[in-house]
Amino acid sequence: MALPGGAAPAPTGTAAPAPTGTAAPAPAATGTAALRELTGLLAPAAPLPGRGEERMSLLIDSGRDADCRVAVDDTERVLGPYGAWLVEVDHDSIVVVDGARVRLDALLRPTEAARLRLVAGMPCRWSVTGEDGAGWFPPDVPHRHDFHGRPYFHGDDLVVDVPAHPLTVTVTRGMEYGEAALALTPVPGGEHLVELTPRRLYDAAVRGWYGGDLHAHLNRAGDLVGVPADAAAAQHGEDLHVLNLLAGNVAGRRVYDREALDRWTGRDLPWSDGTHVARMGVEYRNDLLGHFYAFAPRAAPGRFHTGFAGDDDWPPNADGLRELRGLGALVGYSHPFHAAAPDPVTDGGPPAGVLSPVPRDCAARELVADAALGLVDSLDVLTHASIPATAAVYRRLVGAGNRLAVTAGTDAVISFTRSGSRSNPPGWARVYAQVEGELTARSFAAAVRAGRTFATTGPWLELSVDGLGPGGVVRARRGDTISVTATAVGPEVAAVRIRTADGVRAGAERLPSGGGRAGAGDTLTVTAELRVDGPTYVLAEVLCDPHPRTLTTTGYALTSPVHVEVDGRRVARPEDVRWCLDWLDLLERLIRQHARLAGPYQFGDHVSLLEQARGVYRARLSC
Known part of the structure; x- marks a missing residue:
């Protein structure tokens, strides 16, 4: 329940509704003059049978730049500017804001309860959401939300109490699987068996990965x-x-x-x-x-x-x-x-x-x-x-x-x-x-x-350099040609690139239609014949389009390098x-200016470490 008052900080701590079987948030607050000044989020807590016995968490979040007095049943509190109060109420609770009573029944609408039984045949990640994005969870399960704010929980053969409203059930199992989804409106009072199994995109373990x-x-x-x-x-x-x-x-x-x-x-x-x-x-x-x-x-x-x-x-x-x-x-x-x-x-x-x-x-x-x-x-x-x-x-x-x-x-x-x-x-x-x-x-x-x-972050990525994968060492002579292939699998894959110490040497991009210049569907491959003029490395990377299964801002994949030694020399x-030598100089300056040190001998230990590293890098320059 938000008190108006101009530009206020976004509410925090507004919990998603939990199943109740008797009440759900109304689309908008209507009713008395006091209520017209309020918009509400009611988050019902542990449900008890019977209307009027159900307890719920009411968040009162003030957008006013001055104090206001709020009373809930027998408890009264003064909220400071932009203050908030999370309090437990039931349907018969009395809420008064600055002397004006707020009728909670106008914030609620009756609904009936249903039950879902979720079965995948293996442990999975599930989401059960309403049309407003609110999540519904099994009992005694933490109400977790991912990077995109989507509710989720883990397990198999789980029971979830839900309202008899339109819902979407989704299931996946980490990055080696796609997502299966089902939209349904459960019948009140019944238990609905939902059997969903996500499709496997790739199986790393069978390949030894x-x-x-x-x-x-x-x-x-x-x-x-x-x-x-x-x-x-x-x-x-x-x-x-x-x-x-x-x-x-x-x-x-x-x-x-x-x-x-x-x-x-x-x-x-x-x-x-x-x-x-x-x-x-x-x-x-x-x-x-x-x-x-x-x-x-x-x-x-x-x-x-x-x-x-x-x-x-x-x-x-x-x-x-x-x-x-x-x-x-x-x-x-x-x-x-x-x-x-x-x-x-x-x-x-x-x-x-x-x-x-x-x-x-x-x-x-x-x-x-x-x-x-x-x-x-x-x-x-x-x-x-x-x-x-x-x-x-x-x-x-x-x-x-x-x-x-x-x-x-x-x-x-x-x-x-x-x-x-x-x-x-x-x-x-x-x-x-x-x-x-x-x-x-x-x-x-x-x-x-x-x-x-x-x-x-999701795509499968393979690299082969003259038949060797990441961590391998190709021993070549100046002027030799090496064969490189990189393959990526995943719905988010936008491009695959081959890099050496000299930068990007080859690449393939997926066309807007979904097919790649060297692949199709969710698979994209790039091949190249590269001339070796000196010691180098070869690695592959994947650039990604935005995708719901990418749980961060940047979808990406990168291999460790295949090392290419030339005439016995490493890159x-x-x-x-x-x-790297410039980095070490900057680090020494940073330690001198900002480190908390008990005396010169401690600073000397840091400098000694940096000098050892400088010696390694300088030796590489002289080779």
């Missing part, structure tokens, strides 16, 4: 407490093969889910099976130098973070990387960059275009040094941060001679139900790794370390090496 989300959280603030059953339902409902739930801090020293990490470190979580592996991992955090994930450590580290609650920004992240690697963990930088990307075609922008001047924005600033020293296994190019900016930095790093796998980490948080990408299901972006043998935490980590990966493109 398994998709993982290397950065998700069970709890990290949010509007509820995430429990293991919620994570299990999400992983199986999304058919996410690998889930890395990270223990980490937020703004102080407290490490969320530390107890779960201590209990389950080195072991699969109990809902794992032959094609689904879940582990507790670590997010190591410093907001000045960057955050990184650790997957499948044998034990908890001695340190989880630096620079919080007045702590020193010391030691460098490299110490944390070395410790976690010593514990057997796969490590990589997470949600790296939020700044605008350099020019996407020439990558001509300086590092200052990505190395944000905002000191503590979690950007992966130490990445360029740690990559040179071989301390990092991967980079989460697909993330809730800027995908174009991160992809541009990734190409610079690979072009400068660093061998990093491309990975994905969504930062999805089970304890959020409404927070953009944070409340998306885990696995809305994934890294697919080609595993040798059975899927285990160890075999998945080994595949990532070997660079046998691609990351995607070290001078322009990329100098770009």
